Amino acid sequence: MAAIAMLPMPLRASRQCTRLNCLVISSPLVSLPLSRRGWVGLSAKEARDFSTVTLASRSRIQTSSLRKRTSVVCALESRIIGQQKRYSAQKPTDPSPQSSPPAPKKPTILSKLPNRTHENIYTVPNILTFTRLLAAPLVGYFLVHDHHVAALGLFAYAGVTDLVDGWIARRWNLQTVVGTIIDPMADKLLMTIGVACLAVNGSIPVWLAVIILGRDVGLAISAIYYRWISLPPPKTMARYWDFSLPSAEVKPTTVSKINTALQLLLVGSAIALPVLPETVISAWHLNEAMTGFQYLVAATTLWSGLSYVFSRDAVKILTKEEIQKRISRAAATNTAGKKP
Structure with missing residues (x-):
């Protein structure tokens, strides 16, 4: 149908x-x-x-x-x-502007770690300063054995590196608390060894050596005391000799800087005097000039010692905030220097 x-x-x-x-x-x-x-x-x-x-x-x-x-x-x-x-499934999920805000991240393990309390001490200025520390005993050895030429060469190296490491630290912002301690320590060690050996050889009078060495001993004892009282707990010998843990800062006074330069010039002149010919020494009256210069160094040495006693800014104990600020600044500087 x-x-x-x-x-x-x-x-x-x-x-x-x-x-x-x-x-x-x-x-x-x-x-x-x-x-x-x-x-x-x-x-x-x-x-x-x-x-x-x-x-x-x-x-x-x-x-x-x-x-x-x-x-x-x-x-x-x-x-x-x-x-x-x-x-x-293969397309990456791009967050749209209208999507809901992401959930807050949970705190990681690194965020729970304590803040850094150590600073980077392996910098170029600190390495140069450490080489000066090693050169000081060699200068004394050459002086005792009357190798004035070799002693003069090492002494000149120490003087040049003393100027170069300070310029590098200021130019690239590499100042560290350790540098403020070991830099004057290297200078004082070189001065102490040089003055003692020159006094033994008779190149400088013994009374001048006593004044110079007495001032250095007093400053060393003061540095040990301030380091101990400023060290955060726990106060152990391992932490005391850990110079990457800053606690106090020493600021040399102006007269102390002048005195250090004069002392280095005195030791250098005393080392170089036996190398010069006798005709040059007698023609320029270098022996008489050396005697007057020794009295000038003695006066500035006493003045610089008293400046540390009566100055309020010579020694500064760092707070926790200042320590963290210094360490963060040093870490940021090192990171910026590693970038291409």
């Missing part, structure tokens, strides 16, 4: 007619036979049977093609969905 309902109107009206001339629309299955048959006269029963077969074949073809198209579409859709899932 459904096939009959889909027939054209003239064909449905053919029930009352005995014969009907009709034109059957060609289909892919019957196009060739119908093209040979042309116009034919079909009875109503034959037309109905032919139409039923044609429509059934056409419905089967349409159903199969629809199934094929549906299967192809489903396959394409599944492939597209799979590609979208893989792309969404």
Whole structure:
């Protein structure tokens, strides 16, 4: 009945007619036979049977093609969905401006560690100062054995490095608390050894050596005392000799700097005097000039010793905030210097 309902109107009206001339629309299955048959006269029963077969074949073809198209579409859709899932899995998630703010980070283990209490002591100025400390005993050895040329060379090296390390520390901001301690210590060690050996050789009078060495001994005792009282607890000998742990700062006074320069010039002159020829010494009256210079050094030595006693800014005990500030500044300077 459904096939009959889909027939054209003239064909449905053919029930009352005995014969009907009709034109059957060609289909892919019957196009060739119908093209040979042309116009034919079909009875109503034959037309109905032919139409039923044609429509059934056409419905089967349409159903199969629809199934094929549906299967192809489903396959394409599944492939597209799979590609979208893989792309969404590989694509990095960029935070959008409308996204919720990130959750606060939990404190890490490094944030719970205490602040640094040590500073970097392995700097170029400190290394140069340490070489001066090593050169001081060698100068004394050469003086005792009358090797004045070698002693004069090491003494000149110590004087040049004393000027260079200070310039480097100021130029690249490499000042450290350790440097303020070992720099004058190297100078005093060189002066102490040089003065003692020159007094033994008779190059300078003994009374001048006593004044110079007495002042240095008094300053050393004061430095030991201030280092101990300024050291944060626990006060142990290991922490006491750990110079990377700053606790106090020594600021030389102006007269002390002048006196140090005069003492170095005195020791250098006393070492170089035996190297010069006798004609030069007598022509320039260097022996008389040396005697007057010795009295000048004695006066400045006493003055510089008293300046440390009565000056309030000569020795400064550092607080915890100042120690952390110095260490942070040194760490920032070292990090900036390592960058290309």
